[in-house]
Amino acid sequence: xxxxxxxxxxxxxxxxxxxxxxxxxxxxxxxxxxxxxxxxxxxxxxxxxxxxxxxxxxxxxxxxxxxxxxxxxxxxxxxxxxxxxxxxxxxxxxxxxxxxxxxxxxxxxxxxxxxxxxxxxxxxxxxxxxxxxxxxxxxxxxxxxxxxxxxxxxxxxxxxxxxxxxxxxxxxxxxxxxxxxxxxxxxxxxxxxxxxxxxxxxxxxxxxxxxxxxxxxxxxxxxxxxxxxxxxxxxxxxxxxxxxxxxxxxxxxxxxxxxxxxxxxxxxxxxxxxxxxxxxxxxxxxxxxxxxxxxxxxxxxxxxxxxxxxxxxxxxxxxxxxxxxxxxxxxxxxxxxxxxxxxxxxxxxxxxxxxxxxxxxxxxxxxxxxxxxxxxxxxxxxxxxxxxxxxxxxxxxxxx
Numbered sequence: 001x002x003x004x005x006x007x008x009x010x011x012x013x014x015x016x017x018x019x020x021x022x023x024x025x026x027x028x029x030x031x032x033x034x035x036x037x038x039x040x041x042x043x044x045x046x047x048x049x050x051x052x053x054x055x056x057x058x059x060x061x062x063x064x065x066x067x068x069x070x071x072x073x074x075x076x077x078x079x080x081x082x083x084x085x086x087x088x089x090x091x092x093x094x095x096x097x098x099x100x101x102x103x104x105x106x107x108x109x110x111x112x113x114x115x116x117x118x119x120x121x122x123x124x125x126x127x128x129x130x131x132x133x134x135x136x137x138x139x140x141x142x143x144x145x146x147x148x149x150x151x152x153x154x155x156x157x158x159x160x161x162x163x164x165x166x167x168x169x170x171x172x173x174x175x176x177x178x179x180x181x182x183x184x185x186x187x188x189x190x191x192x193x194x195x196x197x198x199x200x201x202x203x204x205x206x207x208x209x210x211x212x213x214x215x216x217x218x219x220x221x222x223x224x225x226x227x228x229x230x231x232x233x234x235x236x237x238x239x240x241x242x243x244x245x246x247x248x249x250x251x252x253x254x255x256x257x258x259x260x261x262x263x264x265x266x267x268x269x270x271x272x273x274x275x276x277x278x279x280x281x282x283x284x285x286x287x288x289x290x291x292x293x294x295x296x297x298x299x300x301x302x303x304x305x306x307x308x309x310x311x312x313x314x315x316x317x318x319x320x321x322x323x324x325x326x327x328x329x330x331x332x333x334x335x336x337x338x339x340x341x342x343x344x345x346x347x348x349x350x351x352x353x354x355x356x357x358x359x360x361x362x363x364x365x366x367x368x369x370x371x372x373x374x375x376x377x378x379x380x381x382x383x384x385x386x387x388x389x390x391x392x393x394x395x396x397x398x399x400x
Contacts, residue, residue, distance in 0.1 A: 006180060008179060012137075015168055020084055022365060024161070025221055026146065026147075026239050027154065030157075040347035040350045044343070045100050052105045070183065079102075081169030081170055085353060088166065109329055112325045117183060120183055147244040149165075152164070154237070161246075176296075195326060197326070209315075210334035210338060213308070214339075215364060216366035217368075220281060221246070221342070222343040228242050234294075249299040256307055265378075265382055272368055295368065301373075318381070349377050
């Protein structure tokens with residue numbers, strides 16, 4: 001099947017974003033040693049990037065909706081490339097913290113605009129396929145680039161990680177310029193119009209499920225390297241293979257989540273998967289000292305981290321049928337709020353002197369809260385009727 005080259009720049013942008021967001025988890029000890037800080041302090045770099053996404057997604061989307069999407073995407077990728085390149089030469093921890101925040105600003109906005117661009121480029125009935133092609137970049141990042149860059153950063157120096165991301169950003173810029181068509185701007189909307197979906201309780205429940213429930217998994221993923229090396233006895237030189245295992249789980253989980261969401265309601269699927277997340281994180285806490293079990297849990301937790309993407313995005317589109325771009329940006333913001341809270345709250349027991357399996361215990365609590373909210377959402381909205389237009393919009397979003 002021939003791939004439309006116009007979608008490739010968006011996939012390359014997703015590749016860069018996925019690489020910068022997730023590689024840092026595998027290099028936390030290297031960064032901590034180099035900058036002479038503790039591992040929990042290094043975890044704050046994850047939180048800083050995530051807060052950048054939370055702040056940047058709605059603001060940059062809101063003030064760019066009237067500009068041509070191609071110009072917006074190129075501007076966002078310039079910001080992304082510049083600050084990731086600066087991360088490679090940041091002289092100290094405080095400077096790095098600021099730069100990581102600035103690096104995260106364009107993340108959510110890129111996917112928000114990219115989602116709409118992908119659907120506008122697609123032929124009728126191919127919208128979901130085009131969006132899945134855009135998010136292929138994230139899949140490839142988790143499966144291949146994150147392990148590869150983790151290996152390079154650990155073997156040579158962690159600063160190479162940010163330099164590689166900068167190169168990917170330059171490639172994305174080049175192909176955005178060459179291959180992305182100049183689509184018309186949407187002149188009929190404005191910032192406040194895009195934000196109207198936030199008046200709905202339904203939208204806030206979905207955002208809370210994402211931010212808190214997903215946050216439980218990030219307590220595990222943020223500290224996966226010290227967990228596997230100190231508690232499970234994996235050599236640091238083998239962490240690239242562990243990241244491949246987690247990435248493979250994400251690929252499988254994304255497919256399984258979509259399969260379940262097609263056959264169950266998205267609300268039932270979300271409740272089921274959050275329950276499985278809670279059980280898996282409890283398994284990490286109790287069983288990580290057993291190496292083989294720990295590796296199996298790495299695959300399972302990786303799978304669960306992506307499996308909720310399809311149902312949770314469908315649930316959001318029900319709440320925001322006329323604000324898809326802003327809703328997609330807010331979902332990225334919520335996802336990275338989960339990233340930030342998971343890294344921060346997961347680091348608290350480490351600062352108190354507990355072992356590296358304790359962050360997952362915090363994750364059990366966060367996932368339980370997300371599960372309760374998801375169950376409440378199911379009670380309120382699982383039988384909600386949608387018109388044909390809303391259903392079509394939901395299907396477009398199921399691959400995000």
